[in-house]
Amino acid sequence: MAKVKGDVVIDIEVCKGCELCIVACPTDVLGKSKQVNNKGYQYIVKVKEECTGCESCALVCPDAAITVYRKKKQAV
Amino acid sequence: MKELKLMKGNEALAEAAIRAGCDAYFGYPITPQSEVLEYLSREAEKRTGMVVLQAESEVASINMIYGGAGCGKKVMTSSSSPGVSLMQEGISYIASAEVPCLLVNVQRGGPGLGTIQPSQADYYQSVKGGGHGDYKMIVLAPSSVQEMADFVSLGFDLAFKYRNPVMILSDGALGQMMEKVELQPHQERSTELLQEWATVGRTPDRDSNFITSLHMQPEQMEEVNIHLQNKYKLIAENETRVECVNCDDADYIIVAYGLVARVCHNAAQLGRDKGLKIGVIRPITLSPFPTDYISKASEQVKGILDVEMSAGQMVDDVRLAVNGKKPVEFYGRMGGIVPTPEEILAALEEKLVGGK
């Protein structure tokens, strides 16, 4: 079986911390940073590694701040 | 090769638009200019492929002009006074975004719904910027059916040369009356004008083109205004047009434009028959106004009479030009009445000669 592993890269300066991605994520990978960006927004960060690369977070992101990667990896 | 025809002013203008290679006309019916839309609906598409569209209102048609002109195409509309009032917002946007286009106002008597008879009461609206903000159109005032036709291609040339809206300010009589007109040969429709600023689809070698009048930063907005004012100055230096008849030896000068200037020529002749040396100055461009010309001409005369089919609008600009050096009097009829040569001569004698 191929195991899907995904990852996201968030442009924290573009992110406005609206949290739409947090609720969109089926595996609760995303959370809010305690830091703020240059605009003063508490941006979104990855808090877990269970990303499946489903794109949901990126799709709902109004600021196109999220880039998604996905790899099909052979199970060991 | 001369091609002479007997035509209505509105039809001559429409025919000239086809021959000038106009790409599109967007308009709405209103008396006394509906023949323009009718003529073009009948003739234009089958002859040159020109787009002719009857819009749902003048508000829509001026905005279709804004869109089409933004593509760098030769587009025009025509209307009459109340319809042109509706277009003022759009004209302000067009002037600010600097899209070239041709607008025609076949004036009728106002204010309000008014009358369908000829008038010159939209002078202020046309030359002072009828919409909001500091802008100017180039305003051409024909006084014959021939000029109704000739000013179409002149208007397009000026519009594209300066990226500015041009208005032909006519009236109901010029639009409706028939005269002999010499038609210009057909020009190709240059459908690919390829203006570098136009919204025609972005090519990889450039950034997107915007047609916009929005500048949120005041410094930026002022810069745009300074640019526009400099452009208007340049237009005034280069494009002021005026016609002068029998002014060299004149003791009195009549200033009049458009249809009524023709009546003034007759009045001047009547005066000369009686021994009064009268000349006529006819501004052909109302904006830019021939201020310097009138200023100079006023030096050698005893007085100036401004004649209009209005309560006296252009007379303000004549007075500014003369600047108190000589008496400037006004005679006008309103509401769609064209004054007679006798009336005009009598007014001149009473207001200027009689005062000696």
Next chain:
Amino acid sequence: MEEKVMEAVNAEENICVPENLIYQRPETLLDVPMHYCPGCAHGTVHKLIAEVIDELDIQGKTIGVAPVGCSVFAYQYLGVDFSEAAHGRASAVATGIKRVMPDKYVFSYQGDGDLAAIGTAETIHTCNRGENLLIIFINNGIYGMTGGQMAPTTLPNMKSTTSPYGRDVQTMGNPLVMTDLIKQLPSVYYITRQAVNTAGNVRKAKKAIKKGFQYQDLNKGTSFVEIVANCPSNWKMTPLQSNKFLEDQMFPYYPLGDIKVPEKEVK
């Protein structure tokens, strides 16, 4: 080279490499921050338009028309030629563009104040002529840019700064359902109502926008894509609350789905 392989084996594997890239900011969405409030649907819809333009490879053939409203600056974010229309006149401007450039893809992007209040006449007549263009209608039931005044689409009893006690339908009229008006017009080819509040809805909205562009190849009439959108700031809600309000209040009044579809779907 050798070291990198070792790293990958030993440490957490970095999969963020070009060959694994599956979703990124579309090229047509310019790399500038958008001025929209956090969570605002405008950004999402802009992104979808950009994705569609990229996928259809029509960046050089597309001309957009921006309205007056929050999306007045759409032209600063989308890398295509753009005309900025006067309030309410976007459809008329788009008509002018499409009529002189019939081989280009033309779309107007309009809010509810622009399209359904001051520009109602232009909207109806553009649709009635069946202009071969796409109208994208952002309906969030409120005036965003001017600060939360009542829109023609504001829900009954919904509060705004000009209906501070809630929209009283007796004196302020009922919400104007634009699709009900234009679906009567035979010249309209495609009408749909979508939303971008969930990943699934985003996918559907993108398909709808894509059709609106593709149908222009057929020259069959106007496409009208309404997006029922949120306005967290002027609804005085968090983005998440605003999405809940969409589902609880807006969607029942403005149900999502196709309203008029062509008999034969294009691929």
